[in-house]
Amino acid sequence: IFNSESAAMFNSPIISFEATLEQISKINADDKGIIAYGRLPLMITRNCPIKNHLGCNNCTGRLTDRKGFDFPVLCSKYPCVEILNSTVLYMGDRQNEINADFLHFYFTTESKSQVEKIISSFESGAPLDEKYTRGLYYRGVL
Numbered sequence: 001i002f003n004s005e006s007a008a009m010f011n012s013p014i015i016s017f018e019a020t021l022e023q024i025s026k027i028n029a030d031d032k033g034i035i036a037y038g039r040l041p042l043m044i045t046r047n048c049p050i051k052n053h054l055g056c057n058n059c060t061g062r063l064t065d066r067k068g069f070d071f072p073v074l075c076s077k078y079p080c081v082e083i084l085n086s087t088v089l090y091m092g093d094r095q096n097e098i099n100a101d102f103l104h105f106y107f108t109t110e111s112k113s114q115v116e117k118i119i120s121s122f123e124s125g126a127p128l129d130e131k132y133t134r135g136l137y138y139r140g141v142l
Contacts, residue, residue, distance in 0.1 A: 004028040014104050017089065020140040025099035034098060036091040037118055038106025039072060039084035040135060048081045049073065072109050084108060090132035092122040 001013040007029035014033045015024045017040055024034060050061030050073050062070040069086040076082055089106075091098060103122070107115055121128055 001027070001029075001032075007032060012102070015100070018136050018141045021097055021099070021137045023140065024137075031101045033102040033104050034091075034100045034137075035089060035106050035135075036095075036098070036103035037089060037122070038104075039086075039088050039108050040106070041082045042071065042085050043083040044076070044080050045083065046080045048075075049083075050081075074108060085133070087131055087133045088128075089135040090118075090121075090128045091134065091137070092118075093125055093127040094134070095122070095125060 001007045001010065002016045002019055002023075004027050007013045007015070007027050010029075012031040012033060013029050014035060015027055015029075017035045019027075024032075049063060061073045063073060063083065064070050065086075071086050072084045074082045074084065091103070095103070105118070110118065118128070
């Protein structure tokens, strides 16, 4: 969802992670949310790069770029795979800047202990003690 007209068509819409915080605050919607944590999808493809190279690996693979960054590759329930960002989006220490009714966590590759740690960091408003990004919430796409 990227605008008020689209948001009005849904109950509890999650606003696009490509919108800036300023744009999000201007969207009129009841019970709107944003993704405040997670490995955001960079690409969705029907052609699995892991399967083509190594055979089906139960979709637990990773692609590594020339700089050494790992991008998790996850199967979807649809006939496609998601290639996720190598760095997680984290807004736990910036919650006071978010004009939304709820925060959505997009857990994908985290263990139970990592999930507990992330939730605790959000509850305390602490910065994450690993590399993270703010996504496009401050830069935008346009």
